[in-house]
Amino acid sequence: MAEPDTIAAVGTPPGPSALAVVRLSGVDAFSIVSLLCPGLPENPEPRKAYLTRARDPSSGEGLDRVLVTFFPRPDSYTGEDMAEVSSHGGWLSPNLVLEGCLRAGARRAVEGEFTRRAYLNGKMDLLQVEAVLDLIEGRSRALHETAVHQLERGLSERIGGLREGIVSLEALLVHHLDFPEEDDPPIPLERIRGKASELAEAMDVLLRTAPEGELLRDGALTVLAGRPNSGKSSLFNALIGEERAIVTEIPGTTRDALEATVSLGGYPFRLVDTAGLRETDERVERIGVEVARRYLSGADLILFCVEDNRTLTREEEDFLAGVRETPVLVARTKADLTPDGLEGSKASDGEVRVSVVTGEGLDDLRRSVADVVFSGLVSLGGEVPVLTRRRHTEGIDQAKRELEGFQNALDQGLPAEVAATHLRPAETALEELLGVIPREEILDRLFSEFCIGK
Numbered sequence: 001m002a003e004p005d006t007i008a009a010v011g012t013p014p015g016p017s018a019l020a021v022v023r024l025s026g027v028d029a030f031s032i033v034s035l036l037c038p039g040l041p042e043n044p045e046p047r048k049a050y051l052t053r054a055r056d057p058s059s060g061e062g063l064d065r066v067l068v069t070f071f072p073r074p075d076s077y078t079g080e081d082m083a084e085v086s087s088h089g090g091w092l093s094p095n096l097v098l099e100g101c102l103r104a105g106a107r108r109a110v111e112g113e114f115t116r117r118a119y120l121n122g123k124m125d126l127l128q129v130e131a132v133l134d135l136i137e138g139r140s141r142a143l144h145e146t147a148v149h150q151l152e153r154g155l156s157e158r159i160g161g162l163r164e165g166i167v168s169l170e171a172l173l174v175h176h177l178d179f180p181e182e183d184d185p186p187i188p189l190e191r192i193r194g195k196a197s198e199l200a201e202a203m204d205v206l207l208r209t210a211p212e213g214e215l216l217r218d219g220a221l222t223v224l225a226g227r228p229n230s231g232k233s234s235l236f237n238a239l240i241g242e243e244r245a246i247v248t249e250i251p252g253t254t255r256d257a258l259e260a261t262v263s264l265g266g267y268p269f270r271l272v273d274t275a276g277l278r279e280t281d282e283r284v285e286r287i288g289v290e291v292a293r294r295y296l297s298g299a300d301l302i303l304f305c306v307e308d309n310r311t312l313t314r315e316e317e318d319f320l321a322g323v324r325e326t327p328v329l330v331a332r333t334k335a336d337l338t339p340d341g342l343e344g345s346k347a348s349d350g351e352v353r354v355s356v357v358t359g360e361g362l363d364d365l366r367r368s369v370a371d372v373v374f375s376g377l378v379s380l381g382g383e384v385p386v387l388t389r390r391r392h393t394e395g396i397d398q399a400k401r402e403l404e405g406f407q408n409a410l411d412q413g414l415p416a417e418v419a420a421t422h423l424r425p426a427e428t429a430l431e432e433l434l435g436v437i438p439r440e441e442i443l444d445r446l447f448s449e450f451c452i453g454k
């Protein structure tokens, strides 16, 4: 097979910044950078930074003062020879350095091509590739922590362990089958059954993290709902820390749904401000109320706003009774207007009193929404790796179904050889999760989410 060509890209975002990095990977990485930076020694030391001048390889025109570092294969990110050129940031330097590299023989990288090479060269498995993406794109501490753990092979080791468990189940079964005539085979069936249940339980522990884990990537859809004028838009603005929604004393101010991504208590949320719920003949407002109801039907959490100084109306009670399937948190708004605190307040247990005027209760509310939506993950406290993608859940689900097929076959007294036919597919499902065998369609989908330079 021909050596892959040498790729280059700017690995930092465009625009003014102190520094930017152009990176190269491939057999010619060293020679290309040497053409760009003739002041470099002939045999530069690995991983040592050299301060030197970058020049256009054709015209000799000076481009920038740069810091160059070489990472010889195989101890580099991609597993190939790599070079990094740190230039000044800004609109021009990094691009001029990149263009110089292209003129000296490199090819412009496509999205995720560096990481794709790292994966194909065995520097990381597919779960780690996904972690790289989450690390770059995550906006909440919770996803960030999960991604770091996953990058450090936390999830890979767990899934590798499950795979080994299946393999050892196969080995036990082979032993068992080797002594079919004896009354007391060396491996009793009970031991095999016990091992299978342990494995199934270990899969369940992971699967239980999935519903909340998948929300870590997209954010939990949290809809602010309530009567007109109950303070939804004011609360929306306070939670996102920006005056995005229009606030007035006129009931029926908000018509369009407004959406913002925000981290609350370290967890990610997609917060939606909606039109106040009421019967109305006003055409635009009525459309707004319909939109609100559509959002409510897909919500992971409803943040229901009720002024603190009044009891719930019949309509509000009915509304809450009608959304029992969805978690609801009641925010008792305008708490500054009930200054005698809990005495003047009509709030009951579990409801959070807030005021956007004094800021009272906002931290409580942030913590409470995180606790309600992510209670499982909060209580795990980072002890268990978290499944953050559909792909993970489907893979483990598949493995578990095969394992159950195995258990059922044994329970029904089918021959062990027949039961054993479930084990290889279980193993395959786990191997696919790790990406043991590269599958083009999975890779293409995943790497298209990457930025160039990663």
Ligand SMILES: Nc1nc2c(ncn2[C@@H]2O[C@H](COP(=O)(O)OP(=O)(O)OP(=O)(O)O)[C@@H](O)[C@H]2O)c(=O)[nH]1
Pocket (backbone or CB within 6 Å): 226, 227, 228, 229, 230, 231, 232, 233, 234, 235, 246, 247, 248, 249, 250, 251, 252, 253, 254, 255, 274, 275, 276, 277, 333, 334, 335, 336, 337, 354, 355, 356, 357, 358
């Ligand atoms: N004193 C006080 N007034 C508030 C507070 N929050 C909101 N308000 C006032 O209540 C009125 C309505 O606030 P909005 O945030 O527009 O209420 P809304 O629920 O979005 O209303 P609609 O969009 O009409 O459904 C405005 O006059 C706000 O200034 C608060 O914490 N304290």
Ligand SMILES: [Mg+2]
Pocket (backbone or CB within 6 Å): 232, 233, 234, 245, 246, 247, 253, 254, 274, 275, 276
């Ligand atoms: Mg509003």
